[in-house]
Amino acid sequence: VRMCGVSVTPQRKARTRNRRGEGGLLREEIVAAAERILEREGTEEAITLRAVAREAGIAAPSIYGHFDDVNAVIGAVLDAGFARLAMRIKAATDGRDDDPIALLLAGCRAYVTFAMAEPARYLVLFGRGRAPNRPEPSEPPEPAGRPAEHQLDAFQILVDGIAACVAAGRSASTDPFRDAVMVWTHMHGLVSLRQFAPGFPWPPLDDLLTDTVLQGAKIKPASP
Amino acid sequence: VRMCGVSVTPQRKARTRNRRGEGGLLREEIVAAAERILEREGTEEAITLRAVAREAGIAAPSIYGHFDDVNAVIGAVLDAGFARLAMRIKAATDGRDDDPIALLLAGCRAYVTFAMAEPARYLVLFGRGRAPNRPEPSEPPEPAGRPAEHQLDAFQILVDGIAACVAAGRSASTDPFRDAVMVWTHMHGLVSLRQFAPGFPWPPLDDLLTDTVLQGAKIKPASP
C-alpha cells in the first residue's frame, strides 16, 4: 500500500497463526468480529466479508476456510444471537419456580431487556425483512423466517409460563398458545417501535410491559 | 456497451424530454420508480441511484437535477408512504361517524391492511433500524425517528378514536394517549412479526386485531 509516496503497511496486527489442530479457533473469532461490527454499526449490512476480516485482523480470503460465504457468517451471528436470547431468558427464570406469575414476568422482562440492551442484535433476529421477492418457483421450500430452534425455545417458554399460571388458577386463559402470541407480538411492537422512534413521548416501558403481560396472559387478580 | 463483440445499446427506451416548464414531472417519475423498486425487491437497499435511473428510463445523473442525493430520493419515498397510509386510514373512516367503536376498528383495520398489502413500504416506514451509531457529538439534534407529520397524523387519529369511545361512554380508558400507544405497538408487533416469520402457525389476523383494539382501548361490553 502506498500513499503520498510513503509506504504504509495495513494496520492489521500480525496475527499469530493457530496451532495445527486448532484452526477452529478462528471461526469463533470471525463470529465475534461480526458481532462486534453489528453492535458498533447497528445494522446488518455492515457485516461484510471484508469488514469482518478487518475487524478480526485477518486477510479476507481466510474466512473461506471456515465459512462457505458471507451469508454463512451472518447465519452464525443469528444462531449466536438466538442462543444468547434463550440464555438470558433462562437465566432470569431459573431458580425462582415459586410464583408462576413472577416467573412469567421475569421471562418477559428478560426478553425486553435483551432487545433494549442490544438493539442491533435484536433487530437482526426479529426485524429483518425477509425480502418478499416473487417466490422463485424452482426454489426448494426454504424454512420460513429462520425458525432456528432457539427462537422456538423462547416462545415455548412463554406458552409454558402462561399454562403454568392457568394450572395454578391464576390465569383465565383458555388458549395459552394464542395468548402467548398476543404477548409476544405486543412485546415486539413495544421494543421495536421504541427503538425506531426514540423521540416519541413513550410512557415508561416497565409499566407498559407489565400491563401487556398481565392482560395478555389474562392474569386474574389475586384471590383473597 | 459491448458484449461478445456485438454492440448492445442499453435497453433504456429513448425518453421524450419534458417541455420547458415541466421539469418537475420527472421528479414524480423518479419517486414512482423508486417505489416500484421497493415494492418489487422488498428491501430499502434496492433503492440505489442507478437502479432508480434504470427503472425510470433516464441517465443516472439526471436525478441530481431533482434531488440533492440518493438519500433525498428515499426521503421522498418515505413522505409518499406516510401520506399514503394516512390517506388509507382516512378513506376507511370517512363518512361513518355513527358508532365510535366501528370507527376505531375501521381505522385500525386500514392500518393493518396497509401493512399486510404493502409489506416493503410498511417496513421502510416503521421498521428501519435507525443505526444507533455512537452519537456524533458535533451533529445537530436531528429530528428523531423521522416523525414526518403524516406519521403523527395517523397516531392522532387513533388517540381521538379512543377518546371518542370514552366520550360515548363505551370505553373505560382514563388515558387515551397511553392506550393508543398500547394499541399501536400491538398492531405493529402483529404485522411485523407475521411478515418476519410467515411459516409460524399464526392465528387469524382479524381475530387477534379485534381483541387487540377492544382490549387495548378498554372498550366496555355494550350496555343493554
Place this chain on the structure above:
DNA sequence: TGTACATCAGTGAACGCGCGTTCACTGATGTAC
C-alpha cells in the same frame, strides 16, 4: 535422533461488479430585440 514430506492455516494480488458522484457536453425550447 534426523530428515523428507504431507498437511494445515492463512496470505497477497487480482478479477469484475455496482455503486455515488463529477464533469463537460448537447440539443431543443422559449425569449429579446
Place this chain on the structure above:
DNA sequence: TGTACATCAGTGAACGCGCGTTCACTGATGTAC
C-alpha cells in the same frame, strides 16, 4: 416576422471506492520412516 441567444432538461464518459470471490502461494507444524 426573423434571428441571435440564454436557459432548460437531460446525457455520456469517467473517477474512485468497497465489495465478494478466485487463484496460486507460503511457511510453520506435525508425522513417517
